[in-house]
Amino acid sequence: MAIIMKLEYEKSIELYACMQRIRLVEEAISTRYVEQEMRCPVHLSIGQEAAAAGVCLALETRDKVFSTHRSHAHYLSKGGDLRKMLAEIYGKATGCIGGRGGSMHIMDLDVNMVASIPIVGSCIPLAVGSALADSLDGRDNVSIAYLGDASVEEGVFHESANFAKLRDLPVLFVCENNLYSVYTQLHERQPDRPITALAEAHGIPTYHCDGNNVEEVYRSTLNALKNARSNKGPSFLLLDTYRWLEHCGPNFDNDIGYRTEAEFRIWKNRDPVILYKKNLLKKGILTEEDTVELKCEIQKEITAAFDFAKNSPYPDHSTAINNVYA
Amino acid sequence: MAIIMKLEYEKSIELYACMQRIRLVEEAISTRYVEQEMRCPVHLSIGQEAAAAGVCLALETRDKVFSTHRSHAHYLSKGGDLRKMLAEIYGKATGCIGGRGGSMHIMDLDVNMVASIPIVGSCIPLAVGSALADSLDGRDNVSIAYLGDASVEEGVFHESANFAKLRDLPVLFVCENNLYSVYTQLHERQPDRPITALAEAHGIPTYHCDGNNVEEVYRSTLNALKNARSNKGPSFLLLDTYRWLEHCGPNFDNDIGYRTEAEFRIWKNRDPVILYKKNLLKKGILTEEDTVELKCEIQKEITAAFDFAKNSPYPDHSTAINNVYA
Amino acid sequence: MTSDRSISLGEAIREGLLQASQRDSSVIHFAEGVDDPLAVFGTLKGFGDKIGHERMIEMPISENALTGVAIGVALSGKRPVISFQRVEFAMLALEQIANNAAKFHYVSNGQHNIPLVMRLIVGRGWGQGPEHSQSLEGMFAQFPGLKVIMPSLPEDAKGMIIAAVNDNNPVLVIEHRWNHYAVGNVPTEYYSKDIVGPKKIRNGDAVTLVATSYMTLECLRVADALSSVGVSVDLFDLRVLRPLDLEPIVQSVKKTGKLLTVDTGYRKYGIGAEIVSSIVEICFNFLKLAPIRLGLPDHPTPSSAGLIKNYYIDSIKILESLNTLIKLDRSSFEGVKKNIFNERKDIPIDVPDPFFKGPF
Amino acid sequence: MTSDRSISLGEAIREGLLQASQRDSSVIHFAEGVDDPLAVFGTLKGFGDKIGHERMIEMPISENALTGVAIGVALSGKRPVISFQRVEFAMLALEQIANNAAKFHYVSNGQHNIPLVMRLIVGRGWGQGPEHSQSLEGMFAQFPGLKVIMPSLPEDAKGMIIAAVNDNNPVLVIEHRWNHYAVGNVPTEYYSKDIVGPKKIRNGDAVTLVATSYMTLECLRVADALSSVGVSVDLFDLRVLRPLDLEPIVQSVKKTGKLLTVDTGYRKYGIGAEIVSSIVEICFNFLKLAPIRLGLPDHPTPSSAGLIKNYYIDSIKILESLNTLIKLDRSSFEGVKKNIFNERKDIPIDVPDPFFKGPF
Numbered sequence A, B: 001m002a003i004i005m006k007l008e009y010e011k012s013i014e015l016y017a018c019m020q021r022i023r024l025v026e027e028a029i030s031t032r033y034v035e036q037e038m039r040c041p042v043h044l045s046i047g048q049e050a051a052a053a054g055v056c057l058a059l060e061t062r063d064k065v066f067s068t069h070r071s072h073a074h075y076l077s078k079g080g081d082l083r084k085m086l087a088e089i090y091g092k093a094t095g096c097i098g099g100r101g102g103s104m105h106i107m108d109l110d111v112n113m114v115a116s117i118p119i120v121g122s123c124i125p126l127a128v129g130s131a132l133a134d135s136l137d138g139r140d141n142v143s144i145a146y147l148g149d150a151s152v153e154e155g156v157f158h159e160s161a162n163f164a165k166l167r168d169l170p171v172l173f174v175c176e177n178n179l180y181s182v183y184t185q186l187h188e189r190q191p192d193r194p195i196t197a198l199a200e201a202h203g204i205p206t207y208h209c210d211g212n213n214v215e216e217v218y219r220s221t222l223n224a225l226k227n228a229r230s231n232k233g234p235s236f237l238l239l240d241t242y243r244w245l246e247h248c249g250p251n252f253d254n255d256i257g258y259r260t261e262a263e264f265r266i267w268k269n270r271d272p273v274i275l276y277k278k279n280l281l282k283k284g285i286l287t288e289e290d291t292v293e294l295k296c297e298i299q300k301e302i303t304a305a306f307d308f309a310k311n312s313p314y315p316d317h318s319t320a321i322n323n324v325y326a
Numbered sequence C, D: 001m002t003s004d005r006s007i008s009l010g011e012a013i014r015e016g017l018l019q020a021s022q023r024d025s026s027v028i029h030f031a032e033g034v035d036d037p038l039a040v041f042g043t044l045k046g047f048g049d050k051i052g053h054e055r056m057i058e059m060p061i062s063e064n065a066l067t068g069v070a071i072g073v074a075l076s077g078k079r080p081v082i083s084f085q086r087v088e089f090a091m092l093a094l095e096q097i098a099n100n101a102a103k104f105h106y107v108s109n110g111q112h113n114i115p116l117v118m119r120l121i122v123g124r125g126w127g128q129g130p131e132h133s134q135s136l137e138g139m140f141a142q143f144p145g146l147k148v149i150m151p152s153l154p155e156d157a158k159g160m161i162i163a164a165v166n167d168n169n170p171v172l173v174i175e176h177r178w179n180h181y182a183v184g185n186v187p188t189e190y191y192s193k194d195i196v197g198p199k200k201i202r203n204g205d206a207v208t209l210v211a212t213s214y215m216t217l218e219c220l221r222v223a224d225a226l227s228s229v230g231v232s233v234d235l236f237d238l239r240v241l242r243p244l245d246l247e248p249i250v251q252s253v254k255k256t257g258k259l260l261t262v263d264t265g266y267r268k269y270g271i272g273a274e275i276v277s278s279i280v281e282i283c284f285n286f287l288k289l290a291p292i293r294l295g296l297p298d299h300p301t302p303s304s305a306g307l308i309k310n311y312y313i314d315s316i317k318i319l320e321s322l323n324t325l326i327k328l329d330r331s332s333f334e335g336v337k338k339n340i341f342n343e344r345k346d347i348p349i350d351v352p353d354p355f356f357k358g359p360f
């Protein structure tokens, strides 16, 4: 299946920079959350950067992303505007949807981040519908449905997979398996069988990657996209990864007892950002100074974006009634 | 998988008699439907008798059946009372649920026909719940969820299968694949992959039988039941079969053009009742006279049951408000 | 735009949908059996041959996902029309309907439009029973962002279904199966009827009568029977449950001082409750008597013809309630009642009434 | 049965559920995270250790099937309690709830009972936004066969949740997250409070005030502030939306001639519509002014703290509406308003109010 391919120099740096940016943004949110100015639930993606960057950097801008409650990394990877994202989390008029949805609804048509939906599984059929429209009109866009490991427990995943395969639609199901739904482990929710078997049962080809290896994710995505663009239908990507922080909120929560410190450490040692940094340093694609400089630049962007968000006005409450009907 | 086993003489006759009884009952309903006294939709099982008899005659009375809109054959096979069934279809007070549900809701706790539900897929989790209760309390009953080939398109099937396997519950999913959902063929609704793959994906063992071969169905059911009773969890039975009459109503409908006469004829030649009759005649278990006599007896029962249903009173409309709350 | 061609409401819906589909190639149809020989009670009959079978999307029996898929194509510039043979099946899709369809335009701050039509057919009669004959409009009407309409008369039905297809919002079209049989004059050409407000279909001053869906037909019978004894009523077909415009009803009640509402669905927590309480709020000082609501009694629909004898609201019941407001003299009342009885006569309770032939 | 022990409504729910579960071994619990460290906002905390982990059934994220499974165990003699962290998730299970749970007893002609408790938690505040803070009680209340309750006060909550567990019908318990924080006296022993009728929690003659759920607390504040200027009101906590018993409210309106309802959910097509139209029907001649309904405006809940500024009903809005019925003199009105303002003062709009400490 895998295409043998040497990544271009620029792409490698792009992948790294994207992950680093996500990491620093999420850390900044985590740090500043205590100020109580981001007044909405946040589901952070620290630890899962490769799943976002590896998939989205393989996409064209015209490809469409549908995401979940945990969407920051997807948006940033899809080329999203950090200022609009932070402003949205701050509930400001300058947010990507004017403060209407907050962190759980990040969407921005400028970069074809079509929707983020906080109801588990609810975005999946939307991606399939988007793929159906493209298929009917003969456009070779691909639609991406991000899902968590819990989403495959929702019937709507199966209904969507059945239909996507029935019509061989250009859709890519990306399952980030971080082993947990909130505080519940995978084995308490699903029997012991591979998650990929679920997609295969519908006749959908699957890829199972180390979700913390950004190049592996990137390559598998390219394969799946090729398939989709040549009318060979949907694919399913299973990415094994891990969320470092609590399910919802800015803190670590290993102390509350639903997972072990040991498990956490294993995954922390497989930090997707550091792993890839080491890789690129070894290959000589990056130097230590490059990485420091990059971090600096990103930090500058982040500081400016937070300033933008904080200084932006709240939407006027009299506008809350607008846009109920088109 | 298959246990090698010689069916007892009596069981063979029972299987045959059960199928013959279903056939004659459904034919009688079909014939008398024009009188417009059975004033509810009926979904008849002619052609699918083996799937009902083969499964239900393998059950104990304490095992529980959950069925669909097409439930007559299941009820009769589970030991149901023909008079109560016909009276229900006639909307009479003597019906198994006093006329409240009609043909689409046949249920009777006396024989553990726990429910028939006309919403596709809706009965499946009920069977799983029943199995959970038995499992929690350590009873070795098995719960049977009957489903049509369309039911596996409903998300609730997958959600139920996932949970049943997660807890290894004593439930048997019986899928009667008659190739159609109303007037739509299987291949217009599902991609080209085996239906059994869907259950296997959840880790559930499957049996795929000639659904018109009653002994094969019976034997596979016994295997699955053994599994369930020894806490090894759910099984999935796929039974290939065919409905002869229209989806809903008393008539043949090959003329309307959704299926070919040729296809129909192939299946008619695989009539489960005749096939088994020939088999038993050949083996000398039955004689032609036996079959004639059996038919006679059944016809007598049917005539009496129709008389009973027709002569029974309607429930008084003032009782329609009763039993909203327990 | 008049016509003396008479067709049934079912045919009118079909004609409207077909013309809309022919004019706009972005219209695509979803249904279980979308292109099958019966084509959703005939309402999609022949569409595949006329607009291309590729625009007829067969739905697997997956109501939740396929509603989501339809929303997804709507997000992408198509105009999907999804037809459910029974409104009950849409219960499985409620999450998609009430969250994604209803709120996308709002949440996206106006970026997304969802030009989706969902046809939800209400069953009745012939022993359909508790899970195939519910009226769930009261439930759907609760969600801002949805439009919810219930066309009752053939001419409206054609024009409103065309408007629904052209609307940039999700429009739920709740069609009562018995309305499908009602026959009336329907123009042959393409036309659109705005999705706004109730429609006054009889004019009078004795009382204000507001009905939804099939109940409009039963009320029409009463209104016309009453006219024989010189009593005239303002009869409104509510048509649009959301957005709800009660202004014409307010005007009427200010004139009549009396209000009777007749729901297709349950009386309790039904559409009539919203109408009555809104009208009372605005017209308190004009009301001469307490408004009356009619609707289904508070239990599921049984299957047996014996049990449903008294279940549905019919013209007789409407007349009786109306009479507590208008107090006819005994002989007029009995005369009107007899007229109504004679019209339905011995048609069984569980089959549609052939009476309802327009022009309305 | 009195007590001077003060606990929160959340704790009261937990205590009631735990005592009920300990007395009856057929009670089993379903939830997503049923036995996790947070245990459904603490309401199931420690249950596994106390009643056996095997009675705590972890739900995969499969709301539709698992609701069906719970109905299936209920059919089989268990008493399942299923807890949803947000009422929205139950939308996915509507078919099971509205068909199987609500109608089984009816359709089976009384053979089946469904002793099921579904806890549905309503979110609010902290930017929850459009899909995590809906009040869907108006929807569920439409289905005969369901019981729908909304306990508001700690003592009631404990007794009613115990009654719900013992009830042989499906009972939906809609808990507003902000009610969870309300503190009041709750007896320590096991007791049951019948699932019937509204509860009068303040006694007066100026006006009849009927509230649901969290709005009861906002109304309480108004009622108590009014008493400082010598105005007393009949305040009812509706508590039971289905079956609906309005008799005590009828009696009150016959006395006061004035009615204000305050919904947690949307005003349009909401609970208040049923109350107002029923009361008008019965009390038409006693009403001095048109009844008023309050409820949420007709749009989804935005996330931004800026946008929700005027969205929810609060004590000030209630006071203002009430004043159109009771017409206080200017200085009394301003005084009461100031009292209320001072109580909430600078607590941000999107966090619960610590004011609500009983005894109520």
Ligand SMILES: Cc1ncc(C[n+]2csc(CCOP(=O)(O)OP(=O)(O)O)c2C)c(N)n1
Residues within 6 Å of the ligand: A069, A070, A118, A119, A120, A121, A147, A148, A149, A150, A151, A178, A180, A181, A182, A247, D032, D061, D063, D089, D092
């Ligand atoms: C239908 C539905 N059920 C439950 C929830 C509550 N919920 C929010 S996020 C979440 C966990 C989902 O886990 P997963 O899909 O693995 O994504 P992750 O949070 O691990 O990224 C749950 C259960 C929800 N939002 N929607």
Ligand SMILES: Cc1ncc(C[n+]2csc(CCOP(=O)(O)OP(=O)(O)O)c2C)c(N)n1
Residues within 6 Å of the ligand: B069, B070, B118, B119, B120, B121, B147, B148, B149, B150, B151, B178, B180, B181, B182, B247, C032, C061, C063, C089, C092
């Ligand atoms: C949720 C739902 N969707 C649609 C229907 C309409 N319907 C009734 S029977 C049926 C066909 C089901 O096909 P299958 O499960 O294969 O059973 P069969 O009729 O072939 O026995 C359909 C679609 C329904 N009853 N419920």
Ligand SMILES: [Mg+2]
Residues within 6 Å of the ligand: A148, A149, A150, A176, A177, A178, A179, A180, A181, A182
């Ligand atoms: Mg996860």
Ligand SMILES: [Mg+2]
Residues within 6 Å of the ligand: B148, B149, B150, B176, B177, B178, B179, B180, B181, B182
């Ligand atoms: Mg079939």
